[in-house]
Amino acid sequence: MADTVNNAVTMEKLVSLAKRRGFVFQSSEIYGGLSSAWDYGPLGVELKNRVRDFWWREMTQLHDDIVGLDAAIMMHPRVWEASGHVANFTDPLVDCKNCKNRFREDQLPEDNRRARRCPECGGPLTEPRNFNLMFKTHIGPVEDEASVVYLRPETAQGIYVNFRNVVQSSRVKIPFGIAQIGKAFRNEITTKNFIFRTCEFEQMEMQFFVKPDEDGRWFEHWKSERMAYYAKLGVRPEKLRFRQHGADELAFYAKIAFDIEYEFPFGWKELEGIHDRTNYDLSRHAEYSGKDLNFLDEESHERYIPYIIETSAGLTRTVLMILADAYEEQEVPGEEESRVVMHFHPKIAPITVGVFPLVKKDGLAEIAREIEKGLREDFSTFYDQGGAIGRRYRRQDEIGTPYCLTVDYQTKEDKTVTLRFRDSMEQIRVPISELSERIRTEIKAYKRVGS
Ligand code: ATP
Numbered sequence: 001m002a003d004t005v006n007n008a009v010t011m012e013k014l015v016s017l018a019k020r021r022g023f024v025f026q027s028s029e030i031y032g033g034l035s036s037a038w039d040y041g042p043l044g045v046e047l048k049n050r051v052r053d054f055w056w057r058e059m060t061q062l063h064d065d066i067v068g069l070d071a072a073i074m075m076h077p078r079v080w081e082a083s084g085h086v087a088n089f090t091d092p093l094v095d096c097k098n099c100k101n102r103f104r105e106d107q108l109p110e111d112n113r114r115a116r117r118c119p120e121c122g123g124p125l126t127e128p129r130n131f132n133l134m135f136k137t138h139i140g141p142v143e144d145e146a147s148v149v150y151l152r153p154e155t156a157q158g159i160y161v162n163f164r165n166v167v168q169s170s171r172v173k174i175p176f177g178i179a180q181i182g183k184a185f186r187n188e189i190t191t192k193n194f195i196f197r198t199c200e201f202e203q204m205e206m207q208f209f210v211k212p213d214e215d216g217r218w219f220e221h222w223k224s225e226r227m228a229y230y231a232k233l234g235v236r237p238e239k240l241r242f243r244q245h246g247a248d249e250l251a252f253y254a255k256i257a258f259d260i261e262y263e264f265p266f267g268w269k270e271l272e273g274i275h276d277r278t279n280y281d282l283s284r285h286a287e288y289s290g291k292d293l294n295f296l297d298e299e300s301h302e303r304y305i306p307y308i309i310e311t312s313a314g315l316t317r318t319v320l321m322i323l324a325d326a327y328e329e330q331e332v333p334g335e336e337e338s339r340v341v342m343h344f345h346p347k348i349a350p351i352t353v354g355v356f357p358l359v360k361k362d363g364l365a366e367i368a369r370e371i372e373k374g375l376r377e378d379f380s381t382f383y384d385q386g387g388a389i390g391r392r393y394r395r396q397d398e399i400g401t402p403y404c405l406t407v408d409y410q411t412k413e414d415k416t417v418t419l420r421f422r423d424s425m426e427q428i429r430v431p432i433s434e435l436s437e438r439i440r441t442e443i444k445a446y447k448r449v450g451s
Pocket of ligand 1: 198
């Protein structure tokens, strides 16, 4: 069994591993990079897609009362007036008159805020100015007020404005939910901590429509469902907690709000928000559009504007959380170098099975290739025949491949291979004919080993 060398994963280590192994690259890097924009490399896109698919499956396939949607990023500008974003989606911006650094006033340490002095250099700060976070552009060749469109700052509004369409076209009955995953854009004043806060990001949102007097019950329901989801995703429970919004930070439309927070290397931060948005959104859209957004309950013959319980998670922020949560550096008995292992849950690991011949010669490579081809139908695989076997295992540990199998001379005699488990480094012999089934069983039963 290996011992943890250093549990305190740092952002430097994560950013370096992410770049070195092709998870996340700085955007436009050859031009010096674009601040706060990031690209997902060959392994990063696999990880992100798997997290996305995992959420989608959890929220739609496993709930017969939730349907999906994929709305356009650009929407009618009135949407953002109705939603309150044009008037209220602002951050208070302050500048340091001395070092010219820019901050969100509400994020300054209390002392700096009171003294109106810069946390970087101690210089004087300007008065706060409200800065709207929406990116504004124009449709068509004329840049006038009539052609203004915004890049959506959240995916939620696409769901609200389609409420009537979904009710009329699907056989949904309240209570029901609409789920959506997509890009959102915010002109954030301060973007730091890698992919934690970026101007372009992805959200996974589910809006659940309920009867006005049943919001409390559903709010509690979704709070516990969402926490249970992270356990299923393989996240260490001691790194997660709820935090209730105080009256001073509650959004104007929200009745009650909780964040699910994760303990990132830079502290406890929001991962997901769960909000009781009351009937604010649909009432406003009814008012601004002039359309009737009441729901007619066919059984009780009641008409009402539903309340909405929202669960809003960041996909790209979840990827950072997964990277941080998976990382471990271990001392391996009898080995000089420590090993870095990413404990991704096998359901979201970019590669599920690494396949190696012990050596290239004597027909072992051909057998390994054949096995790898056979497994491709069911799993994402990676074939590697280069270098010492120990090194090949380490490379897969570092990208979080949960299972590796090695073809050796015994394979030619008894048609078995070595199956090695990433977390425990335990090795067993498994008949080639049973590999698919065995791996499937292991994925279902997976429990993280190590810290
Ligand atoms: P903050 O107050 O930190 O700016 P928020 O409370 O406005 O964030 P929400 O509007 O509740 O965030 O967004 C829901 C989720 O979307 C967040 O929990 C987060 O995971 C994700 N998210 C929001 N803004 C960003 C961003 N700039 N970059 C990456 N993810 C984001």
